[in-house]
Amino acid sequence: MFRNRNISIRKYVIPIIVIFIFCLIMIIDVFSGYTTLNNISDILYFDSFNLNFDLNSIKVISPKAALINENLRLEREIIKLRSTEEKYIELQNLIKEYEKISIITDNFVKLVSSKVIFINSANQYILNGGYNEGFFVNDLVIDSSGNIIGYLSEVNKNFSILEPSSSKNFNLFLMDENNNEYFVTSFGDKLSVELTKQESKLLNNFTLYSDPNFGHIGKFRFIKVDNYDVDSNEGDTYLVENLDFKITSNLNLFVVKLDD
Amino acid sequence: MIRRSRITQILFLCIFLIFEILLNTLFSIYNFYVFPYLFLLFYLSRVEFSNKSLLHIVLIAFSYEVLLSTQPLGFYVVVHLIVYLLANIGIKLFSNNPLNTLNLIFFLICFYIYTFNTSISISSFDVFTKNFIINLLIYFIFNYLIINKND
Numbered sequence: 001m002f003r004n005r006n007i008s009i010r011k012y013v014i015p016i017i018v019i020f021i022f023c024l025i026m027i028i029d030v031f032s033g034y035t036t037l038n039n040i041s042d043i044l045y046f047d048s049f050n051l052n053f054d055l056n057s058i059k060v061i062s063p064k065a066a067l068i069n070e071n072l073r074l075e076r077e078i079i080k081l082r083s084t085e086e087k088y089i090e091l092q093n094l095i096k097e098y099e100k101i102s103i104i105t106d107n108f109v110k111l112v113s114s115k116v117i118f119i120n121s122a123n124q125y126i127l128n129g130g131y132n133e134g135f136f137v138n139d140l141v142i143d144s145s146g147n148i149i150g151y152l153s154e155v156n157k158n159f160s161i162l163e164p165s166s167s168k169n170f171n172l173f174l175m176d177e178n179n180n181e182y183f184v185t186s187f188g189d190k191l192s193v194e195l196t197k198q199e200s201k202l203l204n205n206f207t208l209y210s211d212p213n214f215g216h217i218g219k220f221r222f223i224k225v226d227n228y229d230v231d232s233n234e235g236d237t238y239l240v241e242n243l244d245f246k247i248t249s250n251l252n253l254f255v256v257k258l259d260d
Numbered sequence: 261m262i263r264r265s266r267i268t269q270i271l272f273l274c275i276f277l278i279f280e281i282l283l284n285t286l287f288s289i290y291n292f293y294v295f296p297y298l299f300l301l302f303y304l305s306r307v308e309f310s311n312k313s314l315l316h317i318v319l320i321a322f323s324y325e326v327l328l329s330t331q332p333l334g335f336y337v338v339v340h341l342i343v344y345l346l347a348n349i350g351i352k353l354f355s356n357n358p359l360n361t362l363n364l365i366f367f368l369i370c371f372y373i374y375t376f377n378t379s380i381s382i383s384s385f386d387v388f389t390k391n392f393i394i395n396l397l398i399y400f401i402f403n404y405l406i407i408n409k410n411d
Contacts, residue, residue, distance in 0.1 A: 012345060014311055018318060019341045022334035029333040 097144035097252050109218040111254040114141070116247055117159065125162040125247055129255065130155050140216055140256045147243075148172075148210060148222040149253060162253075165191065165223075165243055173214040174222055176206040184208065184222070186242065193225055195236035217256050266312070273320050276300045291387045295395055298374045299402045301340060302367075305347035317344055331377065343370045364396070371395060 094113060101111060112134070114127045129135055139152045141162055150170065153163035163170050170186035173196070181197035193208070205226040210216035228238040247253075280297045287293065304313050321337040329336060350366035357363065371392055372379065379388055 011309065012349075015314055015341055015345045018314065019338055019345070022318075022337040022341070024334075026332045026334035026338060 094252060100144055101142075101146055101254065108259050110257040110259040111142075112257055114160075114253050114255055116162070116249050116251065116253070124153075124167075125150075125164060127152075127160045127162050127253065127255075128158070130158045130160050132158050133255070134257060135160050135255055138215065140210055140218075140220060142220050142254050142256060144252055144254070146220055148220050149247065152255065160255075162247070164247060172222070173211075174208040175211040175213065176203070176208055176225075178203065178206070180206075181213075182208060189242050191223065191240045191242050193228070193238040193240055217258050220256065266316070269313075270316050270319065273297075273300065273316055277320060277324065291384075291390075292394070293375070293378060293391050294398060295371075295374060298343065298371065298395070299399055301343050301374075302347045302370070302399070303402075303406065305344050306351050309344075309348045314341070314344070317341060335377075339373055339376065343374050346370050346373070359400075367396065367399065368392065 098111070098113075112129060114129045114133075117126050117128050119125055127141070135152055135155045137152055137155055139155075141149045141151060143149050148165075150162050150164035150167070151172065152160045153169070154161040165184075165186055166188055168186055168188055170184075172184045174182050174184055176182065178201060179199040180195060180202060181199070183194045183196045185192045185194070195202070205224070207224045208222040210218065210220045210222065212218075223240060223243060225238055225240050228240045230238060277297045280295060283296070284293045301317070304317070317340050318337055321340045322334075325331065325333060325336050346366060347370055350363055350370075354360050354362045354366070375388075375391070
């Protein structure tokens with residue numbers, strides 16, 4: 001089985017030297033960032049013939065596994081691109097709404113974007129962002145047109161609870177154009193607007209705004225009181241139809257903060 | 261000894277290598293690879309281990325490297341020469357008989373070195389084993405039909 005043969009070491013010297021030389025070339029090429037091969041191709045003008053294509057794509061070595069891996073990588077890339085595109089569209093919409101609202105707001109007001117994440121069993125609207133975003137209780141929440149939607153009734157670490165005007169717990173002090181003060185409460189479909197302090201003449205049609213006198217930041221429109229019923233028991237209380245809109249997760253809401 | 265002109269011998273080696281590339285391109289979807297150039301290296305190392313053959317192998321591997329490969333410069337030269345050298349050492353040390361266990365181990369080592377690049381990208385032991393067995397069978401046939409006749 002095993003034959004003793006004299007192996008002449010001498011004849012292996014040259015092959016070993018050649019292997020050693022090419023190993024050195026390979027190391028140099030690896031550490032020089034594969035530039036040696038490119039330089040040789042340039043010298044030989046192989047580039048002009050477009051011959052320096054990837055051997056791996058045709059040889060032996062272009063295996064199914066590599067193709068599958070490439071396919072998976074591309075799939076991941078497509079998913080990533082799609083999500084980026086969706087995010088891009090979402091951000092563009094947000095920019096448009098910011099632009100729209102920036103006309104209404106003043107420079108000292110900072111608007112923090114938020115959305116309704118879900119509605120809990122108590123029918124409360126949960127917004128994303130809480131103390132982490134600098135939200136506090138009673139911070140006003142407005143929509144992209146600058147109308148007051150409600151205020152924050154509870155703030156947690158990373159979520160808050162919105163008290164919209166449709167909520168029966170809703171109550172807010174507001175002011176009209178003539179500095180008359182009103183206390184607004186809600187019955188769900190109707191709002192009760194009670195005059196608390198009269199400063200000047202009462203108008204037939206007036207609009208209610210937020211005011212710094214009540215701890216609000218900035219002046220934002222709440223509702224225009226034009227078509228109302230006067231409460232028969234209390235002469236200074238108006239019953240107004242509540243705002244007719246639905247708060248959904250697509251609605252971009254803004255929490256009003258003081259700009260630092 | 262094979263008596264051929266230098267150009268004929270280089271062409272002969274080149275044709276084998278091109279044949280190998282084409283064959284494996286066709287069968288690559290089935291992960292089925294045959295390496296006739298590897299058998300030729302074995303054949304050359306047995307019948308014509310000389311500096312002249314060495315030069316031919318280096319020339320072909322280097323051209324292949326520069327023209328077609330994305331591997332670092334010298335990779336295929338080193339791989340082909342190691343196979344050429346090991347095949348000769350194996351034959352001299354053990355026997356001409358490919359059924360010899362030690363020769364089989366040597367063939368496995370050479371096969372692994374030659375297909376090192378492929379083995380990394382396939383990354384499947386089953387495929388590697390399947391290809392090794394197929395190549396070994398072809399090598400036996402090649403050995404009995406060609407090498408033994410020439411001896």
